[in-house]
Amino acid sequence: MHEHFMILKRHNLKVTPKRLAILEILSTNQCLMTPEVVWKNLKVKMKKIGLPTVYRNLEELSKNGIISKVFHPDRKLYYYFCKSLQHHHHFVCLSCQRVEEINFCNIEEIQRSIEDKLNSKVLSHIIQLNGLCSNCLAKKSERSLKDL
Amino acid sequence: MHEHFMILKRHNLKVTPKRLAILEILSTNQCLMTPEVVWKNLKVKMKKIGLPTVYRNLEELSKNGIISKVFHPDRKLYYYFCKSLQHHHHFVCLSCQRVEEINFCNIEEIQRSIEDKLNSKVLSHIIQLNGLCSNCLAKKSERSLKDL
DNA sequence: TAGATAAATGGAAATGATTTCTATTTATCA
DNA sequence: TGATAAATAGAAATCATTTCCATTTATCTA
Numbered sequence A, B: 001m002h003e004h005f006m007i008l009k010r011h012n013l014k015v016t017p018k019r020l021a022i023l024e025i026l027s028t029n030q031c032l033m034t035p036e037v038v039w040k041n042l043k044v045k046m047k048k049i050g051l052p053t054v055y056r057n058l059e060e061l062s063k064n065g066i067i068s069k070v071f072h073p074d075r076k077l078y079y080y081f082c083k084s085l086q087h088h089h090h091f092v093c094l095s096c097q098r099v100e101e102i103n104f105c106n107i108e109e110i111q112r113s114i115e116d117k118l119n120s121k122v123l124s125h126i127i128q129l130n131g132l133c134s135n136c137l138a139k140k141s142e143r144s145l146k147d148l
Numbered sequence C: 001t002a003g004a005t006a007a008a009t010g011g012a013a014a015t016g017a018t019t020t021c022t023a024t025t026t027a028t029c030a
Numbered sequence D: 001t002g003a004t005a006a007a008t009a010g011a012a013a014t015c016a017t018t019t020c021c022a023t024t025t026a027t028c029t030a
Helices: A002-010 A017-028 A035-045 A051-063 A107-118 A134-139 B002-010 B017-028 B035-045 B051-063 B107-118 B134-139
Strands: A067-071 A076-080 A087-093 A099-102 A121-132 B067-071 B076-080 B087-093 B099-102 B121-132
Touching: A002 A017, A017 A035, A017 A051, A035 A051, A051 A067, B002 B017, B017 B035, B017 B051, B035 B051, B051 B067
Parallel strands: A087 B121, A121 B087
Antiparallel strands: A067 A076, A087 A099, A121 B121, B067 B076, B087 B099
């Protein structure tokens, strides 16, 4: 998609077929994916693509705020980041580590709703804000700041 | 501390010197600690304590909701869990991965305040609710449920 | 439009946090 | 106090993630 081309350009990232393919996959399947899953999807269309390349690119895209990274109990998960989807909520079972996605907002209400809907018990919550700290913000180019 | 003794009892966990020591360390230093840091602290007072033991216990205590686990970009972090401290907020820089703790609440306000105070840019947030899913809840003993 | 250059890539190998295994020790409960 | 299930130590294995280095590629300029 040409949009992805432009996004990479704006962030001063080289436009490579691999990067475009990664963005394509993440934006098409708007869900949480591990680097390995992204890689397996890529291999369907591309003969040669190394797992390290996927890791490198996911990290690079995440650092630029183009995609988002979520911290799972065991592995890293990435998802396509777009303005209309600035927050993600999940419920993590402390005991079995199952992660369930949540599609509605408002913290106290969420908590009560989750408990009802999932028949579970919410013990604590973590609000994790992702962004760019002052140092990194200063290093960003004028151009790519427009995207933020 | 005798309180920790009681907590372990209520959760049907054997009361061992190691477990008490781990709880002692986490409750004394109320901050995020990696398993390795906990282990290094333990070794000051205990001659023989293995790192796997620390991992096992932190996980066990976390599964019981006695301590909490936080998902860091790179490693797992644990902190002592108490009712007066049911939520934790942090700001994670997408670029350099620095994690900064936040001590105040209210999501939109947080976002604006963070940006001002840290001179940063918040791009997205994740609300992570920790608790026990219906399956695990069902398995818990009556007795330990009182703590939740 | 080709050549120079810095960045991206593949593949193998290294790293390092976390887990597993097994024999031994220990807490608990009757 | 003895039986038993759970906890522990220490070594070794696992496995996600990163690094290394030689090769390829995107980009920018002449």
